[in-house]
Amino acid sequence: MSARKTGLDATGDARPAAAPVTIQAVAAAAGVSKTTVSHVLSGNRPVSAETRRRVEKVMDDLGFSPNFFAQALNRNRSNTIALIAQDITNPFYPALARGLQAAVSNQDQVVMLFDAGAGEGALTHAFVADAIQRRADGVVIAVSDVDDDIARLREAGIPVVAVGSGASKLPIDWVTADDERIAADAVMHLHLLGHRRIATITGPLNHTPGKPRYLGYLRAMQDLDLPVEPEMIEHGEWTRESGFDAMARLAARHDRPSAVFCANDMMAIGALDAARRSGLAVPEDVALIGVDDIDAASLVRPALTTVRIPAEEIGRAAGELLLHRIAEGMTTTHRHVLVQHVLMTRETS
Template sequence: MATMKQVAEKAGVSTTTVSHVINNTRVVSEDARERVLSVIQELRYIPSAVARSLKNDRTHTIGMMIPNNSNPYFAELIQGIEDASFELGYNIILCNSYDDPKKQAAYIRVLMEKRIDGLILVSSGSDEDLNMLLANEVIPKVLVDREVTGVAADLIEADHVQGAYEATRYLISLGHKRIACVAGPDTLLPSGGRVAGYQRALKEAGITVCDDFIVHSDFTSEGGFNAFQKLLTLDSKPTAIFASNDLMAIGGICAANQAGVKIPQDLSVIGYDDIALASFSTPPLTTIAQPKYQIGQLTAKTLVERISNPDSQVRRTMLTPELVIRQSTSRPAGIK
C-alpha cells in the first residue's frame, strides 16, 4: 500500500504539501495540487482516516449498535440510516450485540477507540456497565426505539402504545373478546409499551384483561412459536392473538398450523413492524407498520445535527405506526 511519503517523492513535493492537498487545509499552487492528485490516483493512495481525524478531529464515521441483525426489522432500519448517512458524507460501522447487554458495552468501547464521530444505539436491555459508559461518554448519540436509564440523548421512536392499541382495537372491532398478547422481553421498553396499548384497548371495550393471555417471549420466530403453543393449550383458548412483532406472529402461525388451528378461521393473528416478509407469509399477515426507513433516515440526520451542534437541546421524536390489513384476521367463528 502506498504511503504519503511515496506520493510526495513522486510528485516532487513535501509530505506537508500532500497533507494540505488531501485535507484542503492550506492554499497549494494549482500545478502542485494537480501533480499530487495525479500521483494519488496512479499509486491508488488511500489516506489514513485515523491520521486525518487527528488533524481535523473528525473521521466522518458513525458507529451503530443493534440487538440482532437476523431480525428483518433492523435490516430495513439500517437501510434508511445508511442511505441518509452516505448522502451526508458519513460512513457506518455496524456492530451486533446478539441481545447481550455486556457484549453491547464491549462493542461500544471498540467503536469509541475507532474515533467515531457519533453513535446510534438500539439498546439490547439495561446493564449497569453500559449505563455508566454512555452516561459518562460525551460523544454525540441517538437512541432508537429504546431509552437507556440515566442517559440523556436524542430519541427516535414510533408510538408503541398507540400501535398496539390500534392492533387490539381492530381485533375487537371484528368481534373478538378472547384476545391474547404475545409480548417481547419484559425488560425492554417497546415490549412494555405494546402490552400497555393492548391492555388499554381491552379496558376501553370493557373486556377483562386475563393474565394467562399475556405471554412474554423473545422477539424471534422461535419465541413466537413457543408462546403460541402455550396459549393454544389453555382450556379457554383465545380467538385472536396480537404478536408484538412479525417474526413472533409468523412463528406463531407455524405453531397454530401444527396444532391443526386454521388461520384466520379458527384464530386471527396480527403482528407488528410490517417487515417485507409479512406480506408473503401464509396467509399474508395483518400487522402494524412501523415507518422503518423514515425512522432510519431521521435517525442519521438527527445524529449529524447533534455532531454539528453538541450543545443543542435533546429532542424526542415519535412517529405514528399504521394498521395494514391482510388475510390473517377475520371475524370469530360463528359471527357474521
C-alpha cells in the first residue's frame, strides 16, 4: 500500500493533512490580486475573460475549494432553501421534497431537509435558527402552528412559503389542498356505496391537516343526515401503528362500522392490517379509504382506495412561489395556490 494512500510519509510516520488552498495562494499563482480572485468567485464585478480563465485554471490545478459560508456572507446569498417537514417517515414529505428540488434546481438552489418530527416544536425552533444562521435564501414550512417561527424568519428578511391548510395566519405565500373538502368527498364516496355507519380515524386535532379533515368528516355526515356517534371517532397520530390500534378498537365493537375514513394512507394501511387480524374481510365486512395516495397505497393488498393529494405538485408550486418571492422581495402581494385532489378508487371500497 502506498504511503500517499495511507497518509504516511516515507518513514511510515503519520503526516498532517494538507492545508486547504487559500485565496492568497490562488492570487499568487495566477499573478493577480486577492480582490480579483474574489470577483471571479462572486461574479459581482467584471473581470476580463482572459483573467477569469487564468484564475479558474489555477483554482483547478491547485484544487481550490471556496469557503461556502464565507461566500454566503459576502453575497448575502447561500443558494440554499430549507424545507422543514412534519415527519419525513411519512412518504408524503419526501415526495414534496422531490417536487421542491425540481422547481428550484435550475436556479442553482439546493434543498436542505429538516425533520421536525411528530409535532416537536423545539426542533422547529432550532431548525429556523439554523436557517437564519446559514442565511438560507428561503424556507418552505410544512409544519403547522409555527407562526412565531415564521415571524422570526420574516424579521430576518428570509422569504417563507407555508404548505398546508391553515398553516399560518400571517400574510405569507402558501400552497395547500382543500382538506375539509377532501374528507367530505371521501365520506360521500362511502355513502354512495351504501354505507351509513361510517367511522373515522383522525389525525391529531391540534394540528393541520388533522382538524380540517375531521371537520370535513363531520360536515359530510351532517349533510348526508348520517348519525355522528362519538364511539365511531378514533384518534390517530398519522402512523401505521396508530391506525392499527384505532381499527382494532373499532373492529372489537359489537356495533362496528361498515366503513372507515382514515385521515391519511399510513393510518389506513394500519387499519387494513388490523381489520384482517380481526378476521374482517375488506371491503366485504368493512370498507376503508385513506388520503394522500402514497406509493404504498397501490401496492398493499387489497389495494387502498384513497384521495390523491399531489405531493410533488405541492412541492413544485411551493418552490415556484419561493423563487418569485426571493426575486420580488417581501412587499408584493402574497400568492395562494390551491391544488386539486382526485379520488383513486381501488379495492378497499
